[in-house]
Structure formats: C-alpha cells, structure tokens
Amino acid sequence: MSWPPAPTLLAPLAPWFEAARRDLPWRAGDLDGPHPDPYAVLVSELMLQQTQVATVIPYFTRWMERFPTAASLEEADEDAVHKAWEGLGYYRRARFLKAAAGRIAAEGWPGNLEGLAGLPGLGPYTAAAVGSIAFQWPVPALDGNAFRVLARLLLIEGDPKTRAGDLRAWLAPALAAHGPSRLTQALMELGATVCAPAPACGSCPLAEACGARLAGRTAEIPHVAKRPAPKASALWLVAMEAEGHMLLHAPAASGLLAGLWRWPTLDAEATPAGSAASAASALIAWPGWTQVYTHRREAVSPLYLRLEARFEAAEGLRWVPVGDLSRLPLGKRDQRLRDLLAIPGQAPLEAPDPTLLIENLSKA
Numbered sequence: 357m358s359w360p361p362a363p364t365l366l367a368p369l370a371p372w373f374e375a376a377r378r379d380l381p382w383r384a385g386d387l388d389g390p391h392p393d394p395y396a397v398l399v400s401e402l403m404l405q406q407t408q409v410a411t412v413i414p415y416f417t418r419w420m421e422r423f424p425t426a427a428s429l430e431e432a433d434e435d436a437v438h439k440a441w442e443g444l445g446y447y448r449r450a451r452f453l454k455a456a457a458g459r460i461a462a463e464g465w466p467g468n469l470e471g472l473a474g475l476p477g478l479g480p481y482t483a484a485a486v487g488s489i490a491f492q493w494p495v496p497a498l499d500g501n502a503f504r505v506l507a508r509l510l511l512i513e514g515d516p517k518t519r520a521g522d523l524r525a526w527l528a529p530a531l532a533a534h535g536p537s538r539l540t541q542a543l544m545e546l547g548a549t550v551c552a553p554a555p556a557c558g559s560c561p562l563a564e565a566c567g568a569r570l571a572g573r574t575a576e577i578p579h580v581a582k583r584p585a586p587k588a589s590a591l592w593l594v595a596m597e598a599e600g601h602m603l604l605h606a607p608a609a610s611g612l613l614a615g616l617w618r619w620p621t622l623d624a625e626a627t628p629a630g631s632a633a634s635a636a637s638a639l640i641a642w643p644g645w646t647q648v649y650t651h652r653r654e655a656v657s658p659l660y661l662r663l664e665a666r667f668e669a670a671e672g673l674r675w676v677p678v679g680d681l682s683r684l685p686l687g688k689r690d691q692r693l694r695d696l697l698a699i700p701g702q703a704p705l706e707a708p709d710p711t712l713l714i715e716n717l718s719k720a
C-alpha cells in the first residue's frame with residue numbers, strides 16, 4: 357500500500373465540512389467532544405442503513421418524540437414500534453433497534469468497538485459509525501459513500517470493499533488527527549453531496565490530489581458490479597371484509613416480514629382471472645402497480661371483496677376489526693392497498709372467481 361499519508365491528504369476535508377455540512381436533526385453542533393445523545397446517533401445510523409437522508413429525517417424526528425430514550429423504546433409495544441417504522445422498509449432494523457435499546461437500558465453503553473458491534477443490528481460499519489460519531493473513538497466507518505470517495509481519491513482498481521482492511525488502517529491516523537466524528541461525517545457527506553456517482557469535482561476540497569480526477573477516470577472508478585435482473589412475479593392482493601372485520605396475515609415471528617401485518621395474496625398465474633361478471637358489486641378493483649424490491653419485481657393487482665359472513669380462515673390468517681386497521685403496521689405494498697380502500701374503486705373487468713379466493717384462504 358503506497359498511498360500518501362491520510363492525515364495530510366484528507367486535511368482539506370475538515371474545514372470544508374465545517375462550512376458545507378448539512379443541518380441534520382441527529383448531528384451535534386460541537387464535533388470536538390462526545391455526542392450529547394448517543395441514542396440519537398444509534399437511531400439515525402440504523403435508519404440510514406439502506407435509506408436516503410431526506411426520507412429518514414421525518415421518521416427520525418417522529419421517532420425521537422415517540423421514543424426519546426433507549427428505556428422508552430425498550431418498554432414500547434412491538435406493534436407501536438413497527439407502526440413508527442412503517443414505510444421505511446427493512447423492518448428488522450426496528451426490531452434490532454428495540455433489542456439494542458433493551459440491552460443499553462439494562463447494561464449501559466458498551467465501552468469499546470467490540471461491545472458496540474455485539475449489539476443487535478450493528479455490523480462492523482454501524483458500530484464504527486456510532487463509535488466515532490457518538491463517542492469520538494478513532495475507528496473508521498466505511499459506508500458506500502466513503503468507499504466511493506476513497507476509491508477515486510486513491511485510484512483503487514476493482515471493488516474497493518476488498519481493500520476495506522487496508523483502508524481502515526490507512527484512515528485511522530486521520531481520524532485521530534482531525535477528530536473522529538468530524539472526519540467520519542465529512543467523508544460520508546462528501547460522498548453524499550459532491551463525490552456522488554456523477555461527481556461535482558469543481559466543488560471538491562480533495563480535487564487537487566484526486567487520482568481518478570487527474571487520470572480522467574471518475575466515471576469508471578469505483579468499479580460497480582452489475583446486479584442480476586430481478587425476478588418477476590404477479591399476484592392478487594386481496595382485502596376481504598365480512599361482518600366489520602378484515603382478513604389479514606398475522607405478523608411472522610422472524611424473517612424479513614416479521615412484525616408486519618399483511619393482506620392475503622394469491623399467485624396470479626396459479627389463480628387465473630376469469631370474467632368478473634358473476635362477482636357482482638361486492639368485488640372492487642383499482643389499477644395495479646409494480647412493486648420493486650432489491651431482488652424481485654411484483655405486478656400487483658389490488659382487489660376488495662365484501663362477504664356476507666366470515667369463514668374459518670386458514671392458519672396464520674386473522675379477522676381483524678376494521679377499526680383496528682389504521683394502527684396495525686403494514687409493509688409498503690400493503691399500506692398502498694389500505695390507502696386505496698378510502699377511495700372508490702370499480703368493478704373489475706377480470707378477476708379470479710371469488711369462490712376460488714375464499715377456498716384459497718379458508719381452513720382446509
């Protein structure tokens with residue numbers, strides 16, 4: 357590793373950050389001492405995993421009003437925690453945050469990086485981010501933005517993540533020299549606002565020393581691996597109402613969708629649409645949409661079916677009073693159907709036979 361010393365190379369970042377930093381609700385004003393509220397740093401870092409700053413801000417503000425301390429989050433009802441996270445996605449972060457808060461409320465904050473990394477939901481990156489920003493430990497936190505900046509600055513070929521160990525060792529003295537919280541946030545901020553995928557090198561404090569800029573290779577560094585095409589599927593998303601109740605899947609205890617209530621779905625290929633003429637006015641539809649996830653795309657066709665009487669639902673399904681619907685945490689796709697229920701739909705031209713829907717959702 358023949359990179360120039362980090363304290364010198366990254367020195368322009370500190371004054372740049374003082375002048376250019378965004379005013380974010382979790383940021384401390386004074387970056388020379390420990391953060392006054394490490395719990396706020398923890399909440400922000402968990403929320404910022406996989407989610408943009410602009411999306412996180414209103415969630416963070418509401419969350420801190422609702423659960424202002426680790427102890428208050430630990431005591432909160434699980435449905436209320438998921439409800440506060442509703443719409444942010446990757447819901448296991450909410451469960452991790454609650455579990456980490458429980459540990460902190462009971463045992464206090466860990467005193468070192470290993471202890472932080474042992475809290476639920478904190479991988480090496482988040483532990484280092486909390487350690488440097490909340491406690492001023494000189495532990496480098498490399499997120500996607502930091503990797504991009506450093507790959508360009510140091511002209512790293514290939515995937516910079518494979519050099520994570522080297523980069524951390526190189527970066528640590530710069531954190532000690534310029535302040536761990538300040539430099540960590542400055543690096544992330546530069547990646548988010550200036551050294552973006554399409555970089556604005558003209559506004560960059562590191563431009564004079566940047567290897568990729570000097571070599572005219574900012575468009576090809578860092579190397580980005582192509583993702584496999586997402587799998588496609590199609591489904592009916594069904595809101596079924598009877599006797600003042602709606603039929604929903606109760607939350608799973610674990611897995612990606614743990615903690616979330618879900619509308620029943622039926623695979624559209626296995627449950628083909630026929631003429632909906634026989635369904636009468638009790639069956640309503642709205643225009644469908646494509647729900648995009650990291651690895652798959654769903655063509656969603658939303659339906660509402662009103663029945664005269666409830667039936668004995670299949671395992672895992674529950675009839676929930678209509679009045680409870682607004683307080684239950686739902687994922688993004690299912691929220692969308694809940695919102696649609698408030699606006700008029702229309703009789704569908706095509707839909708699965710309602711008898712088939714009921715058969716699929718009844719106890720065998």
Ligand code: SF4
Pocket residue numbers: 505508509550551552555556557558560561562563564566567568569574
């Ligand atoms: S000069 Fe351009 S490519 Fe280099 S770090 Fe700055 S913004 Fe990124």
